[in-house]
Amino acid sequence: MSDELESRLAKTDFSADSRVRASLRARLLSRGAAPRFAPSRVAVLSLAFAAAALLVLYPLRGRLRRPAEVSVASSVVLPPAAPAPAPPRPAPAERTAFPRGENGLPVLPGVLAARRGAAPESPLYSRAVGRVVDVRRVDRVIDVRPGVVVREKDAVAVVWVFGGATYRLERRRVTLQDIFETRRL
Amino acid sequence: MSDQDFAVLYDRSFSKVYNYVSYRLGDAAAADDVVSRVFERALDRLATYDAASGPVEAWLFGIARNAVADHFRARRWLSWLPLDVFHERPGRDVAHESALVEDESRRELRRALERLSPRERELLALKYGAEMTNRDIAAQLGVGESNVGVIVHRAVGKLREALKNS
Numbered sequence: 001m002s003d004e005l006e007s008r009l010a011k012t013d014f015s016a017d018s019r020v021r022a023s024l025r026a027r028l029l030s031r032g033a034a035p036r037f038a039p040s041r042v043a044v045l046s047l048a049f050a051a052a053a054l055l056v057l058y059p060l061r062g063r064l065r066r067p068a069e070v071s072v073a074s075s076v077v078l079p080p081a082a083p084a085p086a087p088p089r090p091a092p093a094e095r096t097a098f099p100r101g102e103n104g105l106p107v108l109p110g111v112l113a114a115r116r117g118a119a120p121e122s123p124l125y126s127r128a129v130g131r132v133v134d135v136r137r138v139d140r141v142i143d144v145r146p147g148v149v150v151r152e153k154d155a156v157a158v159v160w161v162f163g164g165a166t167y168r169l170e171r172r173r174v175t176l177q178d179i180f181e182t183r184r185l
Numbered sequence: 186m187s188d189q190d191f192a193v194l195y196d197r198s199f200s201k202v203y204n205y206v207s208y209r210l211g212d213a214a215a216a217d218d219v220v221s222r223v224f225e226r227a228l229d230r231l232a233t234y235d236a237a238s239g240p241v242e243a244w245l246f247g248i249a250r251n252a253v254a255d256h257f258r259a260r261r262w263l264s265w266l267p268l269d270v271f272h273e274r275p276g277r278d279v280a281h282e283s284a285l286v287e288d289e290s291r292r293e294l295r296r297a298l299e300r301l302s303p304r305e306r307e308l309l310a311l312k313y314g315a316e317m318t319n320r321d322i323a324a325q326l327g328v329g330e331s332n333v334g335v336i337v338h339r340a341v342g343k344l345r346e347a348l349k350n351s
Contacts, residue, residue, distance in 0.1 A: 005345050009313040014207035014291055015200040020217045025195055028228050032188055 191231060195224060198242060201315050202249050208310030209253045209303075211295045219256050223249045246315055246325065297347035305340035312337050 015021065202223055206216045226248050234244055298306055311322045319337070323330040 005341060005348070006313075009294075009309070009341075009344075010316075012291060012294060012313070013200060013204065014213070014216065014295075014314075015203035016288065017207075017213040017291065018199075018203055018217055018220070019213075020221055021199060021203075024221050024224060025192070025199075028195070028224055029188060029192055031228070 191228060194227075194241060194245070198245055199224075201242070202245065204314035205246065205249055205310045206253060206314075207295070208298060208314040209306055210256065211299055215256065219249075219252050222255075223252045226252065242315075243321070243325065246311075246317075250325075293348065293351060297344055297351060300347040301340055301343055305336065305343065308333060308336050309340050309344070 199220075203216060203220050206219045206223070207213070210216050210219065223245070227245055230248070234241060238244070298309070301309070307326075308322065311317045311325065312319075317325070319330050319333045322333045326333070
């Protein structure tokens with residue numbers, strides 16, 4: 001019985017029920033084989049999907065990025081810096097002699113103790129400018145909010161935000177001698 | 186492989202592929218669709234076939250197995266759709282209607298095959314549809330040759346019972 005069934009299974013040809021055998025053959029042979037490096041439909045669809053995802057996600061990249069620890073909260077438009085004249089180096093005798101405190105360090109008179117709005121408050125010798133300049137206290141409060149551009153007259157400052165604190169750093173023209181101390185043997 | 190070679194492959198393999206798919210699906214219309222897909226894919230990937238990797242029929246049956254799996258996957262998704270989508274409309278062509286009439290013996294066999302598990306149907310499909318040896322089936326499915334023999338024997342017994350009851 002089992003052998004009968006097995007021979008029946010072996011003889012059964014389901015392909016006699018096919019309605020596409022001849023038409024499929026004709027269609028496939030008329031179409032011909034695909035070129036060797038032709039991209040498959042799946043590959044084309046994958047590329048299209050990746051391109052669409054890129055188009056959707058690319059504008060979000062800035063919002064998704066984690067904010068940095070230190071960021072410039074606002075920028076200050078600096079007035080165009082006039083080219084500093086290069087006057088001859090003044091004689092040492094012209095320098096302002098600052099009084100010295102009890103510890104022997106020089107004291108800048110009037111700068112820290114000046115009243116608000118009083119100008120000029122104290123003369124200081126600037127090596128960069130090469131002459132004595134007036135020093136004013138810049139203690140006006142600028143409303144600084146992250147992302148807001150601060151346009152302040154005479155405000156030569158860059159505003160940084162470190163965590164919750166706000167710092168305004170003065171910006172000015174400096175020379176190497178202002179930054180580094182040069183010693184002569 | 187040239188187009189002429191493909192024509193030879195088609196003529197030589199169509200019945201085996203169709204029988205294999207029919208054992209797995211049990212529905213003549215679905216078998217037509219899946220077999221069409223098998224040979225279309227084979228033609229698309231003809232240039233990728235490497236004779237060193239094995240006989241061309243093994244490569245073709247690899248495509249057929251994937252096509253059948255895709256069919257079952259698609260059917261699983263379709264089962265979520267409401268039945269109204271599949272309103273059957275009577276055909277207008279009388280000739281096509283007559284062509285749908287199946288041989289009673291094959292129809293009886295199809296009904297009996299539905300009683301078997303998917304695994305048993307796959308093994309019978311490879312054994313009697315694709316006309317593979319137990320060794321080839323074992324290599325194709327990655328199981329032991331003796332295991333194939335046991336499962337085929339049980340499946341034939343189960344099929345015999347199903348035919349007797351029908």
